[in-house]
Amino acid sequence: xxxxxxxxxxxxxxxxxxxxxxxxxxxxxxxxxxxxxxxxxxxxxxxxxxxxxxxxxxxxxxxxxxxxxxxxxxxxxxxxxxxxxxxxxxxxxxxxxxxxxxxxxxxxxxxxxxxxxxxxxxxxxxxxxxxxxxxxxxxxxxxxxxxxxxxxxxxxxxxxxxxxxxxxxxxxxxxxxxxxxxxxxxxxxxxxxxxxxxxxxxxxxxxxxxxxxxxxxxxxxxxxxxxxxxxxxxxxxxxxxxxxxxxxxxxxxxxxxxxxxxxxxxxxxxxxxxxxxxxxxxxxxxxxxxxxxxxxxxxxxxxxxxxxxxxxxxxxxxxxxxxxxxxxxxxxxxxxxxxxxxxxxxxxxxx
Numbered sequence: 279x280x281x282x283x284x285x286x287x288x289x290x291x292x293x294x295x296x297x298x299x300x301x302x303x304x305x306x307x308x309x310x311x312x313x314x315x316x317x318x319x320x321x322x323x324x325x326x327x328x329x330x331x332x333x334x335x336x337x338x339x340x341x342x343x344x345x346x347x348x349x350x351x352x353x354x355x356x357x358x359x360x361x362x363x364x365x366x367x368x369x370x371x372x373x374x375x376x377x378x379x380x381x382x383x384x385x386x387x388x389x390x391x392x393x394x395x396x397x398x399x400x401x402x403x404x405x406x407x408x409x410x411x412x413x414x415x416x417x418x419x420x421x422x423x424x425x426x427x428x429x430x431x432x433x434x435x436x437x438x439x440x441x442x443x444x445x446x447x448x449x450x451x452x453x454x455x456x457x458x459x460x461x462x463x464x465x466x467x468x469x470x471x472x473x474x475x476x477x478x479x480x481x482x483x484x485x486x487x488x489x490x491x492x493x494x495x496x497x498x499x500x501x502x503x504x505x506x507x508x509x510x511x512x513x514x515x516x517x518x519x520x521x522x523x524x525x526x527x528x529x530x531x532x533x534x535x536x537x538x539x540x541x542x543x544x545x546x547x548x549x550x551x552x553x554x555x556x557x558x559x560x561x562x563x564x565x566x567x568x569x570x571x572x573x574x575x576x577x578x579x580x581x582x583x584x585x586x587x588x589x590x591x592x593x594x595x596x597x598x599x600x601x602x603x604x605x606x607x608x609x610x611x612x613x614x615x616x617x618x619x620x621x622x623x624x625x626x627x628x629x
Contacts (some may be wrong), residue, residue, distance in 0.1 A: 285309060289368040291361075300361050302368040304337075304350040307523060312349045312373045315339040318483040319349060319378040320405075322497070326357060327384065330504050332511045336497055337369055340483045343529040343557045348497055348519065349373075353508075362392035370396060380480045384408050385472070401480040404472040410434070416461060426454055434473060438603065438620050443475040478621025497522075532556040541567055574607070582612040 285306035291299045322336040337350035354361045380401045383389045393402045437443035470476045533555040577585045586607045607618045
């Protein structure tokens with residue numbers, strides 16, 4: 279591969295007997311993409327989790343079209359802290375020392391320890407899809423399994439603010455008599471790493487949504503199977519990357535030559551059509567239509583900062599009723615900075 283591409287990068291880790299223990303590599307496209315889209319990275323251990331023959335791990339990002347892109351690959355001999363530390367350091371070397379602002383991983387203690395060691399300044403979050411899956415498996419031990427699962431889902435996904443989550447969590451614990459329960463206490467102690475309400479201080483580029491569907495959307499889905507050999511994997515590796523690259527080029531073409539149909543008469547919509555890629559503009563339009571459910575009112579003006587109260591009226595998915603939620607939006611005219619207490623933009627929605 280390096281003979282075909284001088285910018286191809288690889289590092290190998292050998293044991294005392296000179297046997298291959300771990301390896302990391304990234305082609306020229308992946309290395310280039312890391313410079314543009316490496317601020318948020320998902321470390322995908324799907325193939326280890328489900329015991330595939332290929333001990334493959336992936337560094338995956340999201341591009342300007344909202345598509346998953348490969349930022350690096352690795353093979354590890356054993357899931358231990360030392361191997362993960364070596365792999366993260368190797369990838370850091372590959373990216374010329376550019377650590378991500380945020381990284382999404384599985385919930386294992388091994389991964390957590392390695393991230394803390396190599397990326398001390400990176401915001402680390404646990405894949406919510408995996409976390410909720412593990413929680414649901416554990417909840418099956420409880421008599422009120424279905425009721426607790428439903429209540430927990432509402433607390434996690436419908437609590438927009440930190441205070442709101444903690445109040446709702448306390449009600450859940452009291453309602454099901456879970457005071458002093460070690461499992462639920464451990465979940466609460468780790469809330470900063472997996473509950474959405476606590477993760478709005480970092481931009482996640484919608485990666486949390488991708489992670490929800492990791493088994494469906496894994497980068498090599500449909501090409502790598504549990505019985506796939508290492509030899510067969512490498513024979514189709516470049517084919518898959520070429521196909522993904524063609525999809526990205528097609529999206530680039532559409533962005534330059536297609537203009538979406540406007541859904542409103544707001545001048546803002548026309549402005550955004552010139553800034554967003556074609557795919558992301560459609561996401562923006564969805565949010566723009568939903569803004570009709572919001573009512574804003576000015577609360578106060580303090581020098582350059584204006585604060586608004588925004589009331590959102592929405593239909594609750596599991597009931598035939600509406601629900602009102604209040605948020606606060608601040609606008610700083612000096613820097614044209616906008617901040618909303620909902621934090622949805624940080625989690626991945628468009629502005």
